[in-house]
Amino acid sequence: MDLYREEILDQLRNSPFKRRLINPTVVAREVNPLCGDDLTLMLKVKNDKIEEVAFWGEGCAISQVSASFLCNVVLGKTLIQARKIKEADQLQNLGLTLSPSRTKCALLSVWTLQKVFVSA
């Protein structure tokens, strides 16, 4: 199954971003009601820059890997830059062929990130 090729599974197993941040600046959580994927993003922001980022929660491999990818992308960016990240960017970054239902799994992390800016 191409979707579950080794690099993807490796991200799943070894993501440096899957952990809990102590005293995060911002926390946002989103759930995919269709399947029960549940994601929390934690950011530590200093001088407008995302110094640390992590994710927690449970969900399918795609949602988890997508979260890991997204953390990698936003780390070191400013809030303004992070705010500009669109769904299309994320899908392109992931480079996976996804069905419409699995696309939602991949986008969960983007929606969670967008929630950060709603609350900020």
Add this chain to the structure above:
Amino acid sequence: MDINKIRKDFPILRRTVNGKRLVYLDNAATSQKPQAVLDALENYYREHNANVHRGVYTLSEEATALYEGARKKVADFISAPSVSEIIFTRNATEAINLVAYSWGRKNIRSGDEIIVSGMEHHSNLVPWQILAEETGSRLVVWKITEEGKLDISKLEKLVNGKTKLLAVAHVSNVLGTINPVEEIMVAVKKINPKTRLLIDGAQAVPHMKVNVARLGADWYAATGHKMLGPTGIGFLWGKKELLEAMGPFLSGGEMIKEVTWGKTTYNDLPWKFEAGTPNIAGAIGLGAAIDYLEKIGMDEIRKHEVELSEYLIGKLKNDHAVTVYGPQKSTDRSGVISFNLKSVHAHDLAAVADSFGVAIRSGHHCAQPLINSFGEAAAARASFYLYNDRQDIDGLLEAIEKAKEIFKLSSKHEIRISTRNSLNASNSKQIPNGENSNVSSFRI
């Protein structure tokens, strides 16, 4: 029951998916259709299409006869005392909403109580939540046992003088639990004879003989598309006196007797509750589905599903990586089997299964509180019907093995899929530092 012969009746089973034989194991979501139902639908539109109850011309009389004939088939199928007690709706969800709207709003008051079981589908939960909110009444949950059953002795504490309604599933769409509705009925009425009982039979009627007269409930809801019928048709059975006392649901044409500018009188049962042009083709299709099921026999179908369940559960139980939910005994459950594979999210398992042509469902199955209550966010679900066979189950088992292979854990790397504590009722959005996170949200 000749499975091979039956399978030939279902054209879709000839399909391949991803180059593999279609193994359709999501019958709890919807069922496939036999040629006889497809023929009935086409035949109606081709030969007899006209609006019902309105025309004096031949075509309209034919359509009306077919439509009302289908109603009679439904009544006989569930042993309803009278055909006028069968109301066609869009589906079971609409049937339940009908009761909430037409009966609930007028009869539930502030301070009253409504009991729902802990295994309800959202369709038999959300309408009551909304009703409780609107009327200022209290929604009480009859929690399930560890085994996924309902303990009748708990009703003594739950049912009281304020209990107006108990809404319960005949068969759970997640756990497969067959609830002893007759006994529940007796127990409830013993404590409060005025409490009404509504049964969600969406997962029962397609798979076993149901006799609504014997069950003693006040209303029984079911849907056509889960029982070989087309989508867009379902039905509500209700006790005649109750339905007669209830105000209409949707209003407009067909459900009226006499209309003036100032006043309108309503039609007799069942048409009082069927506003506008009904799903004529749908009802006829459902009638054809019932004919097909009756020809095979509901007891035969039940027996077949028990055999398949025993086969699958037998295999899954021996697999230490798999957790199966619901009652232990196959006689306590229908052919709906929800399970989880360790360290593989149900979604991913379903994706792997799909690559084998196997269709299983994954997620919360429209029963979020239930899934959450056993400490999970999602589960995989395989559900059978008369056209499934052992080969289908073997296909699923093969997919499970493949998923294990793909997601195999080495001792070094642990894939943390679930961070939940079981049975936690907090709605916390905080991420605690250190200890096991508490991200479950158990609503109600």
